[in-house]
Amino acid sequence: MAHLLENHSHIIKRLLQEIRSFPPLIVQKSYYLIFAFSFLLLPIATTHPQTIEKKTEIPKEGTENNPNTGNRQVDQGIRVTGKKDPRDREILRTPNSISRLNEQDIQDAGINRTNDIDKQVPNFSIIDSGSRNFTYFNIRGMRSIAFSEPAVGLILDGIPLNDNVALNTELYGLENIEVYRGSQATLFGKNFQGGVVEIRTKKPTNTAEGKITYDIGNYKKQEISTYYNAPIIKDTLYFGIAGKTTEREGYLSNITGFYYPNNRPYEVPVELYKTHPDGRKGKAGRFRLFFTPNDIFEADLQISAESFDDGALNLVNYLGAKSEREKALLQGCVAMPSNCSKLYGTYVNRVNGDRKVYWDYEGKSNVTGNTYSLATTTKLPHTNLKTASAIRKMDIDPITADSDFTTTDQNRSIYVEKATTFLNDIYIESKEKNDPLQFKVGIYSSNKITNIDQAREHRAQVYVINDFPGLVAPTREKNLSRLHDKNLSFYTHNSYTFAEKFTITLGARLERQESRLSHTEQAVGISAANNPLGETLVLSDPYTINNRYNYNVSRFIFDYKPIENLMFFIGFSRGYKNAGYSTVVNIPGKAAFKPEINDTIEAGIKSEFFKGKFGLKYTQFYTETQDFHVVRAINLSQYINLNAELVTIRGYELETFIKPHKDTKLGLSAGYTEGIFNKFYDSVLNRDFNGKWVHFIPKYDIVSYLQYRNAYGIFFRSEFQAVGQMYFAADNTVYSDPYYVINARVGYETDTLSAYLYMNNINDRYYFTSYIDGTFQAVPGAPKTYGFMLTYKI
16 A cells, blocks of 8 residues: 555645646457367366256346346337346446446447447547558547557457457447546556457347348448347357448549649649549458356357458548638738739639549558457356457558659558467456455466568659669568567456445556567669669668566555445556557667556546436546657658657546436536646657647547437437547647537337438538648548438347
């Protein structure tokens, strides 16, 4: 305890000052796993059969006896509200900032992929860099970036998936989604300093059930998702299958030819040729075996695969943003009124083509992912013993793009990454939820090997001759890297309740990280005549770096429950993001970056009154982070990860709802985050950014909704989403303006068949979600989309 208080005492005084300024509210191949699965089950199924009690029927999901009851049932053809999910009660009494979406919530909000989740959760944003291969989660300013481990993790059915492909994938066959904000180093096997998105899929039971959904919309969108679960041997063996296919046309227009009627550049041109290069298509599937030979043991084997072709990167010229053009127009007219006509003509030309690009090479983005996992539960007399083992294979092969962003064929970017992760998690936890003592103790290990080939292909002959003697165009400047990262952790999370109103929670984590980077830079091209070097030119000497790190973090929470539906809590925690290497730099001294360490104090309130008709959750937090990770472009081919010496982040999140009528619900979620570079010297730009706002953190996010569902199947939901200003650069000169979007959904629901009409971004707001450092390229959000969805329950 003394060590814990020592870790956090330096920020307690600061927190007291901050609170006063806040708003008043207070793993090799799949057959290896199958073989291991069969070998493991054989002795369990045959041991001590005389001690096994008669099994009771596993209740069907959606019935009163099932803890995962849906929001409605059918009784004599009339739709009525089902029993409240016990998990909602658990979260209400858990001293942690958690947002939960059950199966009905997911359907109502139209969540179809991971990057739909952040729109429903406060202080959670997803930074889309133009391709699903590089998508980063951000909770409370703790953000994932290139090269580093994810700050916010995705856990699917107990298996941590910590690559960028998994963070932006399709969702199907879901049971619920839970988003934990704040460091979860002591609660889950894999360390995640910013938070966790935990997703559970539908588990097979004794009753066969399934669902198929067909979704069509503008931009030639077509999606089909389905799942089906059924027993093979009643009370013993069950199977499940699920899958999804998706396809749509691109949002961008790549203009490859013009005709100017008066041959004047400020006139609006007539477009001759255009394509939509960022169209996306893909498929994903999952097979599951669930085995319960007796009342003591269960095993869950899953094999999943996904393959996507996402076309060209969704990048446009950031200086083409409407707000930036308006500012340029006004400034230009004041400085030189005679040019206003010309400036206005250029402005109109570009305003009419917000999503237009001018590339000679459109590019592509291909990715595959395969996961083989086995999770088991053994129910001991007083505890549950759980294990989770997995092999995750992820291939990006390749991403290609027009890196000069012009119609001149000068440069192309090529990126290939192949990663394999082996992980094991074993822990014991409390069995009886009503006991005053709750505990969890576990060991987690992972072994990840990544091979990266990041290249820039130079197509201009003059450049190649000058910079790569002996070669001719096209020549690829390649950064070849191999990363090997091993982690072994011991973690524990324990709580004790006394006097039925007070609970103390203590957690700790010890982790050892061993990492290695091997790197070389080469130029590979066509050999010129009489070139003794052949087709490969070594640009930098190969090097290898080995590092070891030890992490020791802890957590303390105190909560008070004066009455059943009200809780106050305050907590202190230390989190970390692992150290790592920048893989596209040929200077060994600049490749390694230190771990990011953050200390947080948070306080909150949770309540629910009037028989579930009103609920409120509010949390306020303050974080000091040492060695904050920042990516900086050295040039168009090389990037490094810097450490900002000190960053402070503060904010709050609010979730509330009210049900004024049994058919009507109003909800509001809001978050605010302020991140400041207290001490940051950028060694690349040779500049001091002290006092600047931390980039890629939206200042606020708001979602409010009005939802109506009656007993006759009529459904309606309207939604307002707003996002605050977000800086794209550490000097705060490049940023996205605040924006809001409006969504709506109307439908008719029966017990087996439901139909919906939906429209997202009704106001067709043009906004940006990310920016590519070192360029003027940014990622625009989705335009107005609409469609029709039909769902049939089997």
